[in-house]
Amino acid sequence: MTDLLTITELSVELQSKQILSDICLNLPTGDILGLVGPSGCGKTTLLNTLAGFIEQDKGQIHIDGNSTISPEYIIPPEHRNIGMIFQDYALFPHLTVEQNICFGIDKLTATEQQERLTQLLALLELKSFEKRFPHQLSGGQQQRVAIARALAPQPKLLLLDEPFSNIDARLRNELMLEMRNLLKKLNITAIFVTHNKDEVFTFADKMAVMHQGQLLQIASPDKVCQQPNSWQVADFLQLGSWLPISLKSNNRYQSALGDVDFPDSAQHNQMQLLLKPQFIKLCSSAESNVRVDNISVTEQGYHYLLSSLNDSKALAFDNLSFYANELFVIGEQLALEIKEHDFIAFTS
Amino acid sequence: MIPVLVMLLAGLSASTDLFSHLWQTVLPDYIANTLLLGVFVVLLSLVFGVISAALIVHTNIKGKAVLRWLLMLPLAMPAYLVAYLYTDLFDYAGPVQRSLRAWFNWQSPNDYIFFDIRTLGGASIIIALVLFPYIYMLARTAFEQQDQNLLRASRTLGLNAKQSFYKIALPLARPAIAVGASLVLMETLADFATVQYFAVNTLTTAIYDTWLGYGDLATANALASVLMLFILFTLVAEQRARAGQAHQSNRINKTHQIIQLSSSAQFFAGSFCWLLVIAGFILPFLLLINMAWQYSSSEQFWTLVPTGINSIKVAVWAASLTTILALIFVLFKRLDKSRWRTLPVQISGFGYAIPGTVLAMAMMSTFAPIDYFINDVAKFLGLTQPGLLLSGSIFAIIFAYLVRFAAIANGAIDSGIKQIPKSLDFAPASLGAGLTKTLTKVHLPLLKSSIWVAWLLVFVEAMKELPAVLLLRPFNFETLSTQIYQLISDEMLEQGALGAILIVLLGLLPIIWLNRNNSDGKKQTTKELA
Numbered sequence: 001m002t003d004l005l006t007i008t009e010l011s012v013e014l015q016s017k018q019i020l021s022d023i024c025l026n027l028p029t030g031d032i033l034g035l036v037g038p039s040g041c042g043k044t045t046l047l048n049t050l051a052g053f054i055e056q057d058k059g060q061i062h063i064d065g066n067s068t069i070s071p072e073y074i075i076p077p078e079h080r081n082i083g084m085i086f087q088d089y090a091l092f093p094h095l096t097v098e099q100n101i102c103f104g105i106d107k108l109t110a111t112e113q114q115e116r117l118t119q120l121l122a123l124l125e126l127k128s129f130e131k132r133f134p135h136q137l138s139g140g141q142q143q144r145v146a147i148a149r150a151l152a153p154q155p156k157l158l159l160l161d162e163p164f165s166n167i168d169a170r171l172r173n174e175l176m177l178e179m180r181n182l183l184k185k186l187n188i189t190a191i192f193v194t195h196n197k198d199e200v201f202t203f204a205d206k207m208a209v210m211h212q213g214q215l216l217q218i219a220s221p222d223k224v225c226q227q228p229n230s231w232q233v234a235d236f237l238q239l240g241s242w243l244p245i246s247l248k249s250n251n252r253y254q255s256a257l258g259d260v261d262f263p264d265s266a267q268h269n270q271m272q273l274l275l276k277p278q279f280i281k282l283c284s285s286a287e288s289n290v291r292v293d294n295i296s297v298t299e300q301g302y303h304y305l306l307s308s309l310n311d312s313k314a315l316a317f318d319n320l321s322f323y324a325n326e327l328f329v330i331g332e333q334l335a336l337e338i339k340e341h342d343f344i345a346f347t348s
Numbered sequence: 349m350i351p352v353l354v355m356l357l358a359g360l361s362a363s364t365d366l367f368s369h370l371w372q373t374v375l376p377d378y379i380a381n382t383l384l385l386g387v388f389v390v391l392l393s394l395v396f397g398v399i400s401a402a403l404i405v406h407t408n409i410k411g412k413a414v415l416r417w418l419l420m421l422p423l424a425m426p427a428y429l430v431a432y433l434y435t436d437l438f439d440y441a442g443p444v445q446r447s448l449r450a451w452f453n454w455q456s457p458n459d460y461i462f463f464d465i466r467t468l469g470g471a472s473i474i475i476a477l478v479l480f481p482y483i484y485m486l487a488r489t490a491f492e493q494q495d496q497n498l499l500r501a502s503r504t505l506g507l508n509a510k511q512s513f514y515k516i517a518l519p520l521a522r523p524a525i526a527v528g529a530s531l532v533l534m535e536t537l538a539d540f541a542t543v544q545y546f547a548v549n550t551l552t553t554a555i556y557d558t559w560l561g562y563g564d565l566a567t568a569n570a571l572a573s574v575l576m577l578f579i580l581f582t583l584v585a586e587q588r589a590r591a592g593q594a595h596q597s598n599r600i601n602k603t604h605q606i607i608q609l610s611s612s613a614q615f616f617a618g619s620f621c622w623l624l625v626i627a628g629f630i631l632p633f634l635l636l637i638n639m640a641w642q643y644s645s646s647e648q649f650w651t652l653v654p655t656g657i658n659s660i661k662v663a664v665w666a667a668s669l670t671t672i673l674a675l676i677f678v679l680f681k682r683l684d685k686s687r688w689r690t691l692p693v694q695i696s697g698f699g700y701a702i703p704g705t706v707l708a709m710a711m712m713s714t715f716a717p718i719d720y721f722i723n724d725v726a727k728f729l730g731l732t733q734p735g736l737l738l739s740g741s742i743f744a745i746i747f748a749y750l751v752r753f754a755a756i757a758n759g760a761i762d763s764g765i766k767q768i769p770k771s772l773d774f775a776p777a778s779l780g781a782g783l784t785k786t787l788t789k790v791h792l793p794l795l796k797s798s799i800w801v802a803w804l805l806v807f808v809e810a811m812k813e814l815p816a817v818l819l820l821r822p823f824n825f826e827t828l829s830t831q832i833y834q835l836i837s838d839e840m841l842e843q844g845a846l847g848a849i850l851i852v853l854l855g856l857l858p859i860i861w862l863n864r865n866n867s868d869g870k871k872q873t874t875k876e877l878a
Contacts (some may be wrong), residue, residue, distance in 0.1 A: 053500055077503035084504040087776075090497035094519050151505060191833065204484030 002064060004029040004049075004189045005157060010059035012042075012049055019045045021213045027206070029064070032183060033191045034204030034221070038236055042213040043193045047159050050191070051084050052077035063156055068342030084264070087162045089146035091134035097145050098130040104153040120148040123182065140171060147179065151186070158183070160192035164199055176203045197237050209233045230347035231272060239321040240276035243338075245345060252347075255309040256289055256317060257336050262343045270314065271345040277321050279339045288333035293318065301325045311335065370558075370567065374549065377531030378571075380536065381468060382578070383551040389479065389536040390529050391712040396476060397483025398518075398525060405491040406513055407607045411616045416488075419621060423481045424855030426812050426829070428541030429848055430628075431474050431583050432836045433635045435545075438465045469514035471546045477628040479535050485527035490524035491517060499605060509607045509691040530586035536576055538703030541833055551575040552815065555705045559819065567805055569713055572706040583701050614670075633852060640845035652828075659827040662742055662817075663810035666749035671803045673750065674757035679791065681785050683773060683783075693758050700755035704816035707752055711744050713821060743820055748816045753809050757802040764789070764798025804858045811854050 005027040012020040020042045027033055035043045048054045050061060052075065061069040063082070069075050091100055102113050103122060121127045124144040134142055143163070150158060163179075164172050180203050183190055194200060200207045201221050208218040211232045217224055228234035235242075245253035245260060247269050253260050255273065257280075262273070294305040300323050306319035328334065403409050438444050445462055454460050466469065494517060532535050540552040551571055559568040589799040609617060677692040702710070768791065776786040792799075814829045821830065828847045835844040 051500070051504060053503070069757075076508060077500070078506045079509050080504075086495060086497045086501060088495070090495065090501040092498060092501075092516060092520075094522075103502070104507075120484075143767065149505070155504075330822060 002029055004031075004064045005191075006060075006062040007050075007059045008062075009059050010046075010049065010061065012045055012054060013057045014045070014054070019213055020049065023215050025208065025215060025218060026159070027189060027191070029187055029189055029270075030184070030187045031205045032180065032203060033206045033208055033218075034200030035193045035208050035210065036195060036197055036236070037210035038199055039195060040211040042211050043160060046210070047084075047191065047193055048223060050157070051082055051159055052080050056103065056278070065156065080156045080315050081153070081155050082159060083150035084159045085143075085146050085150050085161065087165060088144050089134075091142060091145055093132075095135070096130065097126060097132050097134070100134070100145055101130075101148045103149060111301055116152055120152060123147045133159055138224070139166060139168075140175065143167070143175070147182075151188070156189065157338045158188050158190040160190060162193055162195070164194070164196075165170060173202065179203070211236065211238060228344065234274050234308075234344070234346070236295050240274045240279075241318065243273040243315065244315050244317055245271050245273045246314050255338075256308040256312075257338050258286075258289075258317045260338060260343060262345055268347050271347055274321065274344040274346070275338065277323050279341050280336050281320050281339055282321075282324065283335050283337040286335040286337065288335045290320065290334050291335055292328050292330050292332045292334065294327070295330060298323070302327055303330065306334070306336075352819070370554075370571075372777045373387075373537070374554070375584050376572075378549050378551050378554045379574070381543075381548055382575070384468055385472055385475075385543065385548070385550060386533050386536050386578075389476045390533050391499045392472060392476035393480040393483050393532045394525070394529060396480035396624055397485075397528060398487050398521075400480075400624060401484050401487035401491055402513065402518075403617045403621060405488055406509075406517070407609050407617060409609065409620065409621065410616050415618075415621045415625070417859070418625045418629075419484050420859050420863065421856065422478045422598075424852050424859060425478045425632055426541075426814075426817045426851065426855075427475045427478045427539060427631055428545055428836060429541045429841075429852070430478055430632045430635070431471070431545050432841050433632045434470075434474060435465055436841075437635065438463075466546045466549050468546075471542055471548050475536055475539060475542055476532075477624070479532045480555065480624070480628070482531045482535075483525060485522055486524040486528035486531075486825070492522035496518055496605065503605075511607060513607070527586055530582050533582045534579060534688065534701050534703075536587075536856045537575065538705070540703075540705055540818075541836070551578075552703060555709060556815070556819065559709070568754075569709050572709040572824060573705060576706055579701050581707075583698070614803075631701075633849075636845055636849050636852065639842050640849055643842035643845060648843060649846060652844075655826045655828050655831045655837065656847065656850065659829070660823065662745055662749070662827060663747045663807045665742075666753065666810040667807035670747065670750050670753050670757045670806045671799060672856070674754060674761050674802055675759060675799065678761045678765055679787065681762075681826055693762065696751075696754035697758055698755075699751035702752060702754070704748070704752065705815060705819065707748050708819035709814075711748055715744055718823060742825065744820045745817055748820060749806070749810050749813065751778055752813070752816065753806045756805045756809060760802035760805060761795060761798050764795050764801075797826065801858065803862060808854050811851055 001208075003026040005025070005337055007023055010020055010023040011018070023046065025033075027320040034044065037043050045054060051054055055074055056070060056071055057071070063069075063080065066075070066081065067073065069080075092103065093228040095103065098117060101117055105113055105116060108116070119131070120129060123146060126141065126144055126148060126202075128139065129141060129145075134145065137145065143166075164176060167175055176199065191197075192203065197207075204221060206218060207224045209216045209224065209232075217229045217233050218229075223238060224233065225237065225251050228237065228239060234240070243255050243257065245255045246264070247252045247267060248259065251261055251263050253262050253271070253273075260273065264270075289307040289309055291309055292304055296303045302324055304322045304324065305318070306320040306322055308316045308320075322336070393700050400415075400419055404412055404419070409415075410776065433839075436442055440457060448454065448460070448462070452460070465474075498516050498520070499509075499512045502516050503509070507515060510816045538552065539550075540556065543550045544553050544556070551574060555571045555575070558564050558571060583789075673696070677696060681693050772790055772794075773786070776790055781789065811827075812829060814833055817827055817830055818833065821827070827852055828844075832844045832848050832851070835841050841848065
């Protein structure tokens with residue numbers, strides 16, 4: 001598979017503030033990339049730069065078949081062959097569904113236009129709505145019109161800006177699957193921005209995590225979750241709680257929940273161990289080491305937030321997540337131990 | 349509203365002789381002139397207003413920040429003043445033609461062609477120069493408020509910035525532009541002094557002439573009714589345009605993509621805007637100052653004082669009463685739960701559309717019989733007759749202002765109250781406060797600046813208003829505007845230059861004030877109808 005999109009060392013500065021720094025990214029044809037990160041990390045700016053609404057200060061964007069875009073050679077948005085679906089859909093309120101969809105293909109002959117319109121109306125189940133105006137449609141229908149409109153000129157790359165954030169939670173999943181199937185069927189390469197990691201799992205083939213204008217990690221969603229490459233990635237995706245550990249002897253660290261063996265070539269003195277709830281268990285024999293601070297009910301049983309009883313400042317923690325089927329009371333002291341697994345730790 | 353109905357009735361019963369006589373002689377001309385004037389002014393204002401608004405919002409012309417509000421200044425200039433000043437400047441005996449003749453050694457008008465300003469075309473240009481800011485203001489706000497994602501979407505679909513403007517931004521601004529155009533049309537139909545000065549006979553001048561010239565109230569009423577019909581058409585068009593404004597997205601991206609013009613295009617675009625500002629405001633204002641400088645004397649200043657006091661007295665009364673009424677209507681609309689709560693605001697809003705001349709005829713036909721009745725009753729009771737208590741006093745003028753400017757005050761206060769969240773209506777009650785406390789402690793303090801704006805707008809409009817005062821004023825009662833009008837008619841504006849400057853300066857106040865509020869993008873138009 002060839003790469004449809006290649007971005008090298010892309011940097012953008014807005015009002016003398018560095019918004020994107022040295023972004024490098026390849027995307028194979030047909031792949032869907034989910035772009036996540038905390039608000040203000042630059043993900044929307046990246047999308048707007050790709051679309052051509054913001055000019056880059058450094059680096060290249062290459063879309064297969066087009067000339068490479070660089071600060072010296074800027075291609076205006078209308079010649080990039082990139083489709084975009086906006087968060088609020090940006091349907092033209094003064095045009096009908098039909099006119100909205102055909103807006104970008106008015107250079108084709110009438111018969112070609114009609115052909116493509118019929119095809120898209122069928123594909124997106126919009127038949128019998130073509131004469132309506134956007135405000136006469138429901139949210140889901142509006143989104144489908146936005147998709148049809150963006151697909152009509154057959155763009156090489158489709159950009160989606162938080163496409164599901166306006167949709168009711170119950171419909172969202174259904175729509176995501178529907179749209180994913182559609183994009184796969186048409187073999188369209190797409191990048192979508194979201195702040196909801198669950199959407200990435202359902203919708204994307206690849207996940208890219210951004211933080212303060214930098215691309216921290218790009219890989220398949222499960223790889224990112226199994227092997228986050230930095231504290232920021234794990235923290236943003238809330239992959240688990242943080243347990244402070246400190247070096248005791250060679251490769252052996254101590255924590256408030258007992259010692260762990262962790263081969264760390266750098267031998268940092270202080271680290272944060274990523275502790276997922278499934279790797280903690282109750283242990284009846286040992287001395288209590290945590291206290292219950294907060295209890296909530298979830299589908300996976302009771303969810304507890306725990307803090308350490310250990311006096312040592314360096315090892316103290318709070319807000320450790322733990323699930324159990326038994327009900328404890330607030331203030332109760334428990335004894336926990338860590339199950340053996342592939343430990344992941346970072347210096348934060 | 350009632351006086352207008354009375355007038356329409358009186359108009360219907362007009363002496364058919366005179367009316368049919370008019371119809372066979374001058375009336376068709378008057379109507380044609382009125383319509384032509386309306387069409388020309390609206391077309392010119394559209395060209396001036398829409399182009400300047402688009403340039404300010406969508407392109408990179410220089411000095412945008414200043415031009416943005418300078419383009420509103422022509423609103424402060426009464427058209428009749430500009431008409432007089434430009435006639436002075438461009439007439440055969442004016443400095444422009446004199447210098448041209450001197451330079452090129454022309455001897456008589458036969459040697460060259462120069463446009464004659466005292467024509468229908470000249471009147472249209474001058475009225476358009478001072479009225480286009482209505483369209484500019486509404487179009488600019490519409491362009492600024494548009495969701496820029498729509499333009500971006502159009503770019504991703506293959507249209508360049510200019511094409512996107514024509515296919516998306518302009519059609520979307522059409523309702524706002526239509527509202528602006530109908531405001532311009534209403535003002536044009538109401539204009540009296542400019543056309544009168546240029547001797548272009550329209551319905552307004554006809555009304556004035558039949559009443560003051562022939563003393564025929566009934567025919568004047570009939571003419572006023574015809575004019576009112578035209579206004580009603582405009583009003584319907586305007587309301588329909590407003591209805592179309594409803595569907596606009598509320599989650600909005602306002603980062604504008606600017607169309608980059610080449611430096612020569614920038615120069616032309618910039619010159620276009622500056623020319624409008626200069627022709628519509630700076631040049632006439634300088635001419636006025638020059639006039640005041642050359643001809644003013646202290647004794648002239650003192651003759652201004654009594655008329656100035658008259659003007660201010662009437663304007664203060666009108667502004668205060670209108671504002672208080674508007675406040676009551678708007679609060680009623682907001683807090684009352686009945687189905688009819690919007691009615692007072694709506695009905696009082698229509699008054700704005702009624703031209704001053706028509707309104708004056710309506711007042712006259714309503715109050716005069718009441719006055720006669722009062723006098724008859726007084727006579728019957730053996731009391732001294734009070735004279736023309738209503739129709740011949742400043743009461744009539746203030747009442748006319750009240751009707752005419754209610755919409756302005758309503759609009760200002762209404763847009764202010766819309767900024768107050770609905771929850772604030774209910775919060776005081778949940779804290780145990782009654783209606784009085786809610787109003788005095790919550791709504792009035794929050795509305796303070798809107799109330800002030802409403803008062804100021806009405807005050808300024810009342811200072812400027814001419815035709816209604818001209819017809820309704822008691823004998824020997826002069827205001828600044830009537831005095832200036834008299835002086836203009838007698839070609840002696842020099843004597844009143846100071847007063848004219850005062851009117852213009854007062855007119856600048858609300859524009860500056862509104863611009864201050866507008867700078868954060870808040871929409872507030874000087875003449876927002878209810």
